[in-house]
Amino acid sequence: xGRAYNTIAFDAAKCDGCGDCMRACARAKTGGEDVAxxxxxxxxxxxxxxxxxxxxxxxxxxxxxxxxxALAKDGQSGxxxxxxxxxxxxxxxxxxxxxxxxxxxxxxxxxxxxxxxxGSPACVPACPHGALKHHTTARIYNEVGDxxxxxxxxxxxxxxxxxxxxxxxxLRRVGPDTVLATPPGCVPGMGSVGYNGMAGTxxxxxxxLLTNTAAMLAGVKRQFNxxxxxxxxxxxxxxxGASDAGFQSLSxxxxxxxxxxxxxxxxxxxxxxxxxxxxATPYGAWTSTTPVGRESKGKTQDAKNLPLLMVxxxxxxxxxxxxxxxxDLYDKLDxxxxxxxxxxxxxxxxxxxxxxWRFPTDQNxxxxxxxxxxxxxMLWEYTPEQGLHLSRSVDDPLPVTDYLKVMGRFRHLxxxxxxxxxxxxxxxxxxxxxISQQSQAPREPSRFAGHGGDYGKGDAPRS
Amino acid sequence: MTMRQTRYLVVGSSHAAIEAxxxxxxHDAEGSLTVATRDRHLPYSPTVLPYVVSGRSSxxxxxxxxxxxxAERNIDYRQGQxxxxxxxxxxxxxxxxxxxxxxxxxxxxxxxxASPIVPPIPGIEKVExxxxxxxxxxxxLNRAIGTARRAVVxxxxxxxxxxxxxxxxxxxxxxxxxxxxxLCAGYFDRTxxxxxxxAFTDHGATIRTGRRVVGLAxxxxxxxxxxxxxxxxxxxxxxxxxxxxxxxxxxxxxxxLADKGILVDDSMQTNVADVWAAGDCAQARSFYSDAKxxxxxxxxxxxxxxxxxMAMAGDPGLRRYPGGVPLNTYHFFGRHxxxxxxxxxxxxxxxxxxxxxxxxxxxxxxxxxxRLVCIHGVNEFFDGGVMAQLILRRxxxxxxxxxxxxxxxxxxxxxxxxxxx
Ligand SMILES: Cc1cc2nc3c(=O)[nH]c(=O)nc-3n(C[C@H](O)[C@H](O)[C@H](O)COP(=O)(O)OP(=O)(O)OC[C@H]3O[C@@H](n4cnc5c(N)ncnc54)[C@H](O)[C@@H]3O)c2cc1C
Ligand code: SF4
Ligand code: SF4
Numbered sequence: 049x050g051r052a053y054n055t056i057a058f059d060a061a062k063c064d065g066c067g068d069c070m071r072a073c074a075r076a077k078t079g080g081e082d083v084a085x086x087x088x089x090x091x092x093x094x095x096x097x098x099x100x101x102x103x104x105x106x107x108x109x110x111x112x113x114x115x116x117x118a119l120a121k122d123g124q125s126g127x128x129x130x131x132x133x134x135x136x137x138x139x140x141x142x143x144x145x146x147x148x149x150x151x152x153x154x155x156x157x158x159x160x161x162x163x164x165x166x167g168s169p170a171c172v173p174a175c176p177h178g179a180l181k182h183h184t185t186a187r188i189y190n191e192v193g194d195x196x197x198x199x200x201x202x203x204x205x206x207x208x209x210x211x212x213x214x215x216x217x218x219l220r221r222v223g224p225d226t227v228l229a230t231p232p233g234c235v236p237g238m239g240s241v242g243y244n245g246m247a248g249t250x251x252x253x254x255x256x257l258l259t260n261t262a263a264m265l266a267g268v269k270r271q272f273n274x275x276x277x278x279x280x281x282x283x284x285x286x287x288x289g290a291s292d293a294g295f296q297s298l299s300x301x302x303x304x305x306x307x308x309x310x311x312x313x314x315x316x317x318x319x320x321x322x323x324x325x326x327x328a329t330p331y332g333a334w335t336s337t338t339p340v341g342r343e344s345k346g347k348t349q350d351a352k353n354l355p356l357l358m359v360x361x362x363x364x365x366x367x368x369x370x371x372x373x374x375x376d377l378y379d380k381l382d383x384x385x386x387x388x389x390x391x392x393x394x395x396x397x398x399x400x401x402x403x404x405w406r407f408p409t410d411q412n413x414x415x416x417x418x419x420x421x422x423x424x425x426m427l428w429e430y431t432p433e434q435g436l437h438l439s440r441s442v443d444d445p446l447p448v449t450d451y452l453k454v455m456g457r458f459r460h461l462x463x464x465x466x467x468x469x470x471x472x473x474x475x476x477x478x479x480x481x482x483i484s485q486q487s488q489a490p491r492e493p494s495r496f497a498g499h500g501g502d503y504g505k506g507d508a509p510r511s
Numbered sequence: 512m513t514m515r516q517t518r519y520l521v522v523g524s525s526h527a528a529i530e531a532x533x534x535x536x537x538h539d540a541e542g543s544l545t546v547a548t549r550d551r552h553l554p555y556s557p558t559v560l561p562y563v564v565s566g567r568s569s570x571x572x573x574x575x576x577x578x579x580x581x582a583e584r585n586i587d588y589r590q591g592q593x594x595x596x597x598x599x600x601x602x603x604x605x606x607x608x609x610x611x612x613x614x615x616x617x618x619x620x621x622x623x624x625a626s627p628i629v630p631p632i633p634g635i636e637k638v639e640x641x642x643x644x645x646x647x648x649x650x651x652l653n654r655a656i657g658t659a660r661r662a663v664v665x666x667x668x669x670x671x672x673x674x675x676x677x678x679x680x681x682x683x684x685x686x687x688x689x690x691x692x693x694l695c696a697g698y699f700d701r702t703x704x705x706x707x708x709x710a711f712t713d714h715g716a717t718i719r720t721g722r723r724v725v726g727l728a729x730x731x732x733x734x735x736x737x738x739x740x741x742x743x744x745x746x747x748x749x750x751x752x753x754x755x756x757x758x759x760x761x762x763x764x765x766x767x768l769a770d771k772g773i774l775v776d777d778s779m780q781t782n783v784a785d786v787w788a789a790g791d792c793a794q795a796r797s798f799y800s801d802a803k804x805x806x807x808x809x810x811x812x813x814x815x816x817x818x819x820x821m822a823m824a825g826d827p828g829l830r831r832y833p834g835g836v837p838l839n840t841y842h843f844f845g846r847h848x849x850x851x852x853x854x855x856x857x858x859x860x861x862x863x864x865x866x867x868x869x870x871x872x873x874x875x876x877x878x879x880x881x882r883l884v885c886i887h888g889v890n891e892f893f894d895g896g897v898m899a900q901l902i903l904r905r906x907x908x909x910x911x912x913x914x915x916x917x918x919x920x921x922x923x924x925x926x927x928x929x930x931x932x
Pocket of ligand 2: 101102104106108109111112128144145146147148149150189273
């Protein structure tokens, strides 16, 4: 099977051409400061900063044209490695590569290329502006790919929906010793409850009412405890099922500290039944019950902040996550699983809805990312012992319009409405930051974010 | 007895062949695949042979694939089995060698490359000479250079020049005889050639351009050569490097059309169903015109092999051959020269050159309608792969032309980053 690999990503918009990455590379690779010898090259272009760096290609042309067998892709790391002993200095590889990824180092007369410094690139932490990132998410896919998929093959979801990703990954992670509750919403709609008398999952699954999910699951879990069997009691609910009709039982279970892992897939409305508003629908958004016409201009109230309400229950664990930041999500899922062994764990995942929010089906991750980059949603986690910590810096966000404009449900907004949303984003940020600043206890290092990872230096929580 | 069968038959074991093999296996992991090659070794590149000659690389070290590679992918690798005939209507290939025989294929790739041309000089059959195309040639030449005192190389193409450098470094007295009036004429212009020539003469080699050998006769230690101006040269080692040509004897009566090489279309298919050809044996479209040309270089062999393999396996990701662009790099006496694009400049082309006597840096770039046609440099590094893309994508360089000529590497990277990163 194919493998996923870590990569170095460059965000030209954040680069100011300071050259710190090149100096770090030159130091690491040549022991000197000569940036001409750096394997990463940044140059000022006519419209911004440009990058030349090996992409560690899947189908590397440099390898295909090397006559000496001196270049090869390492199946484990994905790195295209250069064997100095085999290389005959013919420079043909520089003709094969279309990206200037391998080039002559004039000081040695030999070619040189990026090898990502054995998995911890020197350039990434050297960038003071966070323009370079080492995406280490690949490890998740390689690890998870080996675990059993506990969901039925084939799903009845909308094209481009990220809920399948969430369901498959979450079930793979919690494993077979799980009882799953999926109240009405997109998750059963996609097939968790099965059809023709067959379950849609390979673990026991049931379909409670919107109102009683947490209560039923709590009872099931207690019965397993009584019988002496260790299982994970998992709910995957929509925002409607959690923040509206289901809130009473959710709040009760949290208050009693039931040993449940409650995951909310928040697509900000009742999308499964025809895109009606929920209390999680944001201000200004079009839904079928907050239409856009001569009078009505979308929803007139702000969304309820359910994860913060859960913090006020002092649950054993509360976190927000996004599928655009999978290593963070995984990290949090791991902590939630542990927390659910002794108390109530709540994991709130922001989940863009291609159909209800109206954006192209290939844009789900991009929309999810923009929500985070604009602070429209914030990624954090909370435990009673350590307080609330931001998982990602909320400083220097993109303007909220960068998020609003990528989907149809906000297309009608007036400047005043946009202003209202921007103000709400600011207020939310200030509120969450204030809580996080009161939380001084350090966060444990994350499991998936390796050195220089997405949650490495440049992006560290500012607590 | 029923005839042996294979879904894919790839003939040859060098760049075009191995790229085709990996392209086929990328799309079809199971279909039976046979590689038949005349050579008696695992795959290696002719391009690396100068370094085997010099002793820098051992012959074991230069192999591009090991036996396990073929075993793991369920590929039947047959060495020492040359293709001698094809009967496309029956889908049958005839291989020679003890274990050869007839083989029925569904799809056939001819990637048999080229062999050295031995010019019909009177007396050549009476003297001992070397050529350089196979690993066995290289091992033989490596032994011979140790004892050579006076060597003559016929032909100042890259093969001859590489060998001459090795001979000079090994301490021999070397003369290069070239018919054309400059060396490396296919790749470099006169200024670049002069720079290359100077490096050779500085290291004690003699270069005689514009001269032909008209006679050869055996002598006590080797051969006596007579040149067209009446001069004579003595050689205890004679290397013939006057060019290559595909050996296409196996095409007789096959109906497969060839001119200088096997004629192919933009997916490397021949005029005959289920037969493809790629690499030095193929004659494919030039990027610069619709004429079909021989572009006997490694990067093109790899590219064509890959296209052929994808076409044979029915890979929908196939992109048609954009036409050949000459590409080369040349490393000599610690210096380097890079050549991208057509060395013959078209009419109306605008040529820009610059030369710095002190550093020996030389650059020549040629433009037509704002587009890059070719770029050559000596001691001036730029990313040849990026330049080739600028040519293939017909990027308009007018807005940046002055900067480009001043700093081709930097501006090339900038354009790459903007246009196709
Ligand atoms: C000394 C030297 C230096 C070179 N330097 C450069 C350079 O710097 N840059 C560059 O771009 N190119 C260079 N080249 C050219 C480059 O090596 C060729 O373009 C490239 O190898 C072509 O690959 P190919 O697969 O088409 O053919 P080849 O490499 O010629 O391989 C042909 C294969 O087919 C096999 N074969 C031949 N006939 C038969 C038959 N009848 N049946 C079965 N098998 C057969 C052969 O054994 C061989 O395995 C150089 C070549 C030489 C010899
Ligand atoms: S050097 Fe170029 S071709 Fe090779 S892996 Fe890197 S980017 Fe790809
Ligand atoms: S310079 Fe070295 S790595 Fe590059 S193609 Fe030549 S032998 Fe291979």
